[in-house]
Every structure is written in structure tokens, then in C-alpha cells.
Amino acid sequence: MTYQNEKKILLIDDDIYLLNSIACYLRSEDFQVDIAENGYNGLQKIGFGQPDLIITDIMMPQLDGYDLIKEIRTNQISYKIPIILLTAKGMTSDRILGYNLGCNAYLTKPFYPQELIAIIKNIFNHIELSNKYKNNKSSLQLNTKTIKDSIFNTLTNREYKILTLVAKGYMNKEIANELKLSLRNVEKYVSRLLQKTHTRNRTELAKLALLTYFNIQKGE
Known part of the structure; x- marks a missing residue:
């Protein structure tokens, strides 16, 4: 796939070192990357320009990753944006909560950067295939309707x-x-x-x- 340079990823984490390290790696994979040091700053950046995907930590002060997902999923504009949770909280109950709130993937720290890239590409590929199927289906329905209309007229x-x-x-x-x-x-x-x-x-x-x-x- 050659869509990386067209995809904008918002990375949210209060660990500045990790934030910059992941951002640097994603940019090396030709993704556009914007960063935010906390959940509130992340929400502001989502409001200014919607990213194609959000990667966020869970354990952040004031607005944690769970509350951030709630805000995103209840917003009429941003609710469809895919979300990946990066966190040191690896308990099953934590993962279940994240999925129930609407995250698309869950990656426990420490992790291999290649695994993160694989998850990102999988999400984008799934969206692309889904959109392609919808477009093909709509086109087929339109063509079928046109043919039928011409007959029944x-x-x-x-x-x-x-x-x-x-x-x-x-x-x-x-x-x-x-x-x-x-x-x-x-x-x-x-x-x-x-x-x-x-x-x-x-x-x-x-x-x-x-x-x-x-x-x-x-x-x-």
C-alpha cells in the first residue's frame, strides 16, 4: 500500500520521550504525525483537524485514555475515527473496558514498533476494503435500478x-x-x-x- 503519506495520525501520551520516539518511527514509515501531551490537548487537535487514526495512552492525568475515548465516541464528528490504545495496563479487564468503550486495537507497553505499524496498516486496509465494497455495492444497485427502470418503463x-x-x-x-x-x-x-x-x-x-x-x- 502507498497510502501512508496521505494518512494523518494523532499520537497522545504524557511521556514526552516515548511520544517523540513513536512519532519519529511513524514518520519514518511515511505517516503524517501530530502529537499531543495530554487528553485535553488531543481533543483540541481533533477539533481543529480530524486525524485518520488516534493512538493514545491510557494513564494520563486529568483526562485519561478511557475518558478520551468516551469524548471521541460521543462526538458526532469524530466518532468514526479508529483508536489504538497504548498502555502499561495489560490486565484482561483493562482490555475489555477499552474494547467496550470503542477502541479498535490494544497494545501493551513495551511493544515492538513493527507490531504497531502492522496494526495501523491492518486498520487502514480494513477501512479501505469496506469503503470499496460499499462503493461497488452502491454502483451495482444504481446500475441494476437503471436497467430495471428502462425495462419497466x-x-x-x-x-x-x-x-x-x-x-x-x-x-x-x-x-x-x-x-x-x-x-x-x-x-x-x-x-x-x-x-x-x-x-x-x-x-x-x-x-x-x-x-x-x-x-x-x-x-x-
Whole structure:
């Protein structure tokens, strides 16, 4: 991946030496890094310009990492920002609390910098794949709707009514009774609908109608 230089990471820790060391290492990996020496300063920087990811210590004076996560996750603007907790608190209960509050990953001090990088890249890769899937799905839905609209715009009002009844599970005889048509005419209409919609049978025809919301009757 070559997205590092486009990603901004906010690093929050009251240990200045560790803060600068991690920041230096992240920059060497081509990430943009901003630093904050406490939770309040971190919140201010989030407000000025949202980072793509936040790495924060837990044990900080005044506003600790847990309270910081609460503030971030309850803010309408910042609630989606992924958060990694870096901490000397390695108890299971501490990790559970962090995950329950909404952190994306938990790394106990001391740690290998390579592991931190791997976690960061994994989070960004997951977000990228998720966005790609959503975009592809939206594009597919739009294209499908356009194709279906172009097909159904050619239907007559009578064909549309028959299609609606097919989608509701009506058989040809029931459709004939409902619309006061001969059974033979209904059969012709259904055959014509199969041709126009490029479906092979009544089941596919009904499914297509339901997918395009033809349970909402048109012109009735």
C-alpha cells in the first residue's frame, strides 16, 4: 500500500520521550504525525483537524485514555475515527473496558514498533476494503435500478397491473378473475412480460418485480 503519506495520525501520551520516539518511527514509515501531551490537548487537535487514526495512552492525568475515548465516541464528528490504545495496563479487564468503550486495537507497553505499524496498516486496509465494497455495492444497485427502470418503463398499464399480481402470487386464473380478462389473454400478457423482462419463468418474474418494489401498486 502507498497510502501512508496521505494518512494523518494523532499520537497522545504524557511521556514526552516515548511520544517523540513513536512519532519519529511513524514518520519514518511515511505517516503524517501530530502529537499531543495530554487528553485535553488531543481533543483540541481533533477539533481543529480530524486525524485518520488516534493512538493514545491510557494513564494520563486529568483526562485519561478511557475518558478520551468516551469524548471521541460521543462526538458526532469524530466518532468514526479508529483508536489504538497504548498502555502499561495489560490486565484482561483493562482490555475489555477499552474494547467496550470503542477502541479498535490494544497494545501493551513495551511493544515492538513493527507490531504497531502492522496494526495501523491492518486498520487502514480494513477501512479501505469496506469503503470499496460499499462503493461497488452502491454502483451495482444504481446500475441494476437503471436497467430495471428502462425495462419497466416500456410496460403498458395493463402489463404493469398483471406484473403486480404475479408478484403477489396470483395464478393466471386468479388474475383473469381480478381484472375481468379471459384466461387466454392473461397467458399472452404473462408471456409478453417474460420476453420484455428477459426472465425465464413466473418465479423469476415475480422476484424481479419484488426487487423493484412492485408490491407498491402503480396506477391503481
